[in-house]
Amino acid sequence: MQHTKSNELFEQALKRIPGGVNSPVRAFRAVGGNPFFAQSAKGAYLHDVDGNAYVDYVCTWGPSILGHASEPVLGALRKALEAGTSFGVPGPLEVEMAERICQSLPSVEKVRMCNSGTEATMSCLRLARGYTKRDRIIKFEGCYHGHVDALLVKAGSGALTLGCPDSAGIPAAVAADTICLPFNDAAAFQKVMTEMGDTIAAVILEPVPANAGLILPDPDFLKLLRTETTRCGAVLIFDEVMTGFRLARGGAQEILGIKPDLSAFGKVIGGGLPVGGFGGRADIMDWLAPLGPVYQAGTLSGNPLAMAAGIAQLETLFKEDGFARLEKIGAALENVFQSALKKCGRPCSFTRIGSMFCLYFTEQPIRNLEDVKTADLEAFRKYFHVMLENNVYVPPSQFETCFLSLAHGEVELEITAKALAKALS
Numbered sequence: 001m002q003h004t005k006s007n008e009l010f011e012q013a014l015k016r017i018p019g020g021v022n023s024p025v026r027a028f029r030a031v032g033g034n035p036f037f038a039q040s041a042k043g044a045y046l047h048d049v050d051g052n053a054y055v056d057y058v059c060t061w062g063p064s065i066l067g068h069a070s071e072p073v074l075g076a077l078r079k080a081l082e083a084g085t086s087f088g089v090p091g092p093l094e095v096e097m098a099e100r101i102c103q104s105l106p107s108v109e110k111v112r113m114c115n116s117g118t119e120a121t122m123s124c125l126r127l128a129r130g131y132t133k134r135d136r137i138i139k140f141e142g143c144y145h146g147h148v149d150a151l152l153v154k155a156g157s158g159a160l161t162l163g164c165p166d167s168a169g170i171p172a173a174v175a176a177d178t179i180c181l182p183f184n185d186a187a188a189f190q191k192v193m194t195e196m197g198d199t200i201a202a203v204i205l206e207p208v209p210a211n212a213g214l215i216l217p218d219p220d221f222l223k224l225l226r227t228e229t230t231r232c233g234a235v236l237i238f239d240e241v242m243t244g245f246r247l248a249r250g251g252a253q254e255i256l257g258i259k260p261d262l263s264a265f266g267k268v269i270g271g272g273l274p275v276g277g278f279g280g281r282a283d284i285m286d287w288l289a290p291l292g293p294v295y296q297a298g299t300l301s302g303n304p305l306a307m308a309a310g311i312a313q314l315e316t317l318f319k320e321d322g323f324a325r326l327e328k329i330g331a332a333l334e335n336v337f338q339s340a341l342k343k344c345g346r347p348c349s350f351t352r353i354g355s356m357f358c359l360y361f362t363e364q365p366i367r368n369l370e371d372v373k374t375a376d377l378e379a380f381r382k383y384f385h386v387m388l389e390n391n392v393y394v395p396p397s398q399f400e401t402c403f404l405s406l407a408h409g410e411v412e413l414e415i416t417a418k419a420l421a422k423a424l425s
């Protein structure tokens with residue numbers, strides 16, 4: 001497989017872009033080698049500048065749930081483009097997007113759009129702090145909430161991959177108000193809430209942590225988060241940037257049967273354009289400016305192109321029974337992985353929920369970040385490169401989740417099975 005053009009582009013990029021990339025995990029540092037540069041993407045495939053095609057299990061890190069460049073999204077974008085790329089005054093698509101989100105999630109009575117998942121979680125925190133008039137927050141190890149200062153503490157993939165669990169440049173005073181606890185550890189959480197629950201502004205988590213590989217939540221743990229935050233008057237924030245409109249129409253909260261106070265969104269709701277959003281209880285959301293004292297804004301928030309692409313993607317998912325179909329594809333893919341693992345006799349942990357999955361190079365059942373860290377990173381490196389050589393692109397880090405789209409079908413599963421046979425042997 002040739003990578004001449006990609007390598008040339010990377011060399012050029014290294015001179016002008018730090019690390020040659022605009023987001024760190026793209027640099028392939030965890031697996032070695034140079035990243036390939038995309039020429040285009042369609043359906044389940046990424047096409048690189050050297051003419052190679054890959055079955056894509058990254059799906060632009062989650063957003064392209066219908067497959068790349070899907071017709072509904074492209075059609076909506078063409079139409080929206082003709083009407084103008086940004087208005088700076090409210091537009092009808094923003095109202096439609098808000099309706100769609102609120103109708104899909106009973107916990108969301110009001111919603112505001114922004115431009116990234118990072119903005120969404122950052123705004124949730126400020127809102128929760130303004131509303132409760134408290135500073136302290138609780139997050140969980142391995143949960144990633146974007147590159148928000150207060151939340152870049154034991155934050156999963158990017159930081160783990162680069163071997164720096166905390167970022168430089170975060171004032172100690174900012175991190176000091178962040179309490180970081182192990183995920184799925186009811187006793188540790190209970191202890192903190194008993195000791196200082198009445199000083200906690202918010203508890204934020206990925207209900208299904210998907211940025212340290214994929215960790216499944218213990219239902220009782222989530223129930224405890226709900227009852228304790230209610231008891232102490234803290235705001236429960238579900239970061240559904242990854243899981244929202246991916247696991248179900250009502251996100252992870254629908255599947256898990258828990259109603260958070262606020263939720264953050266991104267990825268799938270933008271149809272592949274830059275987007276974020278956050279929403280929840282009206283009495284909390286009304287603390288936002290211009291109604292309330294908590295400031296939050298965005299020049300391009302509710303951008304008509306992003307709204308059009310997102311709405312088209314959601315509409316298609318709902319109309320075509322997308323979530324049930326994704327579960328079917330997910331189950332078939334799990335079979336492919338499990339039988340390949342059985343054949344080669346490798347003991348590996350495999351986690352999956354719907355269209356998200358992760359193969360861990362460890363026998364350890366995965367319940368928290370400590371379990372994740374037992375993975376054999378050298379084994380992952382080898383696996384990654386053999387998969388790539390055989391036209392299958394999985395995320396370039398053991399600490400990332402794989403994604404499926406509605407465009408993944410039998411042909412792609414076959415290609416995957418063949419690659420797996422080589423990569424695991």
Ligand SMILES: *Cc1c(COP(=O)(O)O)cnc(C)c1O
Nearest residue numbers: 116117118144145146241242266
């Ligand atoms: C991707 C992600 C974010 C950050 O979103 P960006 O759009 O990259 O800023 C936040 N939280 C979770 C759970 C994510 O997966």
